[in-house]
Amino acid sequence: MASKKAINSVVLGAIVAVIVIGYVMMNYSPSGTTSGEEKSFDIIAFQWGFEPQFIEVNKGDHLTLNIATDDVPHGIAIDEYQINEPIMVEENTKLEFVADKSGTFEFYCSIPCGVGHDQQGGFLIVKDPSEPEQDTIILTSTKSGEKIIVDGIIDETWNNTPEAIFSTVYVHENRQIIAKSLNDGERIYFLLRWLDDDKNSDGKTETDRIALGFDISGNSDIAMGAAGVPHVTVPQRTIGQGVVDIWHWKAFDSHTETPNVIDDEFAGPFEQLKDHYYRDDDNNQGGENDLSAAGIYDSDRGQWIVEISRLLATDDTEVPEFGMMDKQFSVGSEYKIGFALWDGGKGETAGNHAVTEWGKLKVD
Numbered sequence: 001m002a003s004k005k006a007i008n009s010v011v012l013g014a015i016v017a018v019i020v021i022g023y024v025m026m027n028y029s030p031s032g033t034t035s036g037e038e039k040s041f042d043i044i045a046f047q048w049g050f051e052p053q054f055i056e057v058n059k060g061d062h063l064t065l066n067i068a069t070d071d072v073p074h075g076i077a078i079d080e081y082q083i084n085e086p087i088m089v090e091e092n093t094k095l096e097f098v099a100d101k102s103g104t105f106e107f108y109c110s111i112p113c114g115v116g117h118d119q120q121g122g123f124l125i126v127k128d129p130s131e132p133e134q135d136t137i138i139l140t141s142t143k144s145g146e147k148i149i150v151d152g153i154i155d156e157t158w159n160n161t162p163e164a165i166f167s168t169v170y171v172h173e174n175r176q177i178i179a180k181s182l183n184d185g186e187r188i189y190f191l192l193r194w195l196d197d198d199k200n201s202d203g204k205t206e207t208d209r210i211a212l213g214f215d216i217s218g219n220s221d222i223a224m225g226a227a228g229v230p231h232v233t234v235p236q237r238t239i240g241q242g243v244v245d246i247w248h249w250k251a252f253d254s255h256t257e258t259p260n261v262i263d264d265e266f267a268g269p270f271e272q273l274k275d276h277y278y279r280d281d282d283n284n285q286g287g288e289n290d291l292s293a294a295g296i297y298d299s300d301r302g303q304w305i306v307e308i309s310r311l312l313a314t315d316d317t318e319v320p321e322f323g324m325m326d327k328q329f330s331v332g333s334e335y336k337i338g339f340a341l342w343d344g345g346k347g348e349t350a351g352n353h354a355v356t357e358w359g360k361l362k363v364d
């Protein structure tokens with residue numbers, strides 16, 4: 001049922017894309033003036049999410065949202081657009097409005113519908129074509145013969161390694177992750193630092209965490225894609241229709257009650273993730289945990305310092321139905337890299353976290 005819907009929306013999306021492209025071509029003018037396009041989306045609300053979860057349009061577009069529920073009554077609210085409408089069983093809720101404000105706006109369920117209600121949300125992303133796109137952040141993994149010890153202590157070699165700063169853009173904005181990378185032709189190393197004023201690593205609060213994501217399918221919507229994904233039915237690591245390798249470090253792991261843990265994970269498309277969430281150590285569906293990591297909290301500066309390492313190439317290259325499981329790296333190539341960050345002291349867990357856009361990892 002659900003996959004049929006997904007297919008229908010893909011087909012519909014393709015038809016819409018053809019129409020839109022045709023429309024754009026017919027109306028193309030060198031001056032770049034647009035009066036906004038007609039864009040229509042079919043959205044399914046369910047316990048507890050919306051599909052699709054990310055709707056991306058341009059400022060000035062005339063939007064039609066056709067929304068239906070798959071189970072119980074829900075609502076849809078977008079505060080910044082003063083929208084709040086019920087979605088009743090076997091009825092179509094039709095919303096028409098002009099996307100006249102640019103930015104990323106959360107939409108959420110406005111009718112209590114069960115335990116996952118608070119997590120039921122998505123994002124309307126309104127781009128302003130006249131604003132220049134933000135430059136892609138490039139992190140270069142420098143070739144080095146020096147040995148790096150993965151212990152959370154900054155080795156001498158790191159001091160001579162260039163850094164790249166990734167800023168979070170969704171849910172919690174402008175948190176900065178200072179990243180460096182080295183490789184020795186066999187292993188890749190990352191040094192990650194970020195400011196955080198409390199060390200949440202004793203299991204008494206939600207835990208501090210960081211995750212790296214590497215786009216595998218090439219079409220993952222947003223780095224880690226994940227902002228606001230309902231946790232109850234779907235772990236937070238969805239990435240639209242994409243497939244992502246995820247390296248997920250936790251200051252404290254509540255499953256094993258151990259500090260300083262990294263999971264070697266994998267996330268597939270939204271509809272499939274429910275059944276195929278892969279986590280090496282407690283839900284093994286094949287594959288090895290190929291990651292090593294260590295984090296130390298620097299209380300003088302109020303920052304986390306985490307070192308992570310993995311072989312450039314692992315043995316986990318295939319899982320049935322999904323293809324590649326671990327992203328494979330080789331010297332001389334470029335990859336999409338993104339980050340997610342949780343501050344446990346602020347109660348952040350599951351989909352409540354900060355994510356960056358995709359940046360680029362260049363392995364030299």
Ligand SMILES: [Ca+2]
Nearest residue numbers: 149151153155
């Ligand atoms: Ca070290």
Ligand SMILES: [Ca+2]
Nearest residue numbers: 196198344345
């Ligand atoms: Ca914290």
Ligand SMILES: [Ca+2]
Nearest residue numbers: 264288290316
């Ligand atoms: Ca692996």
Ligand SMILES: [Ca+2]
Nearest residue numbers: 264265325326
């Ligand atoms: Ca993996």
Ligand SMILES: [Cu+2]
Nearest residue numbers: 074109113120
């Ligand atoms: Cu709901």
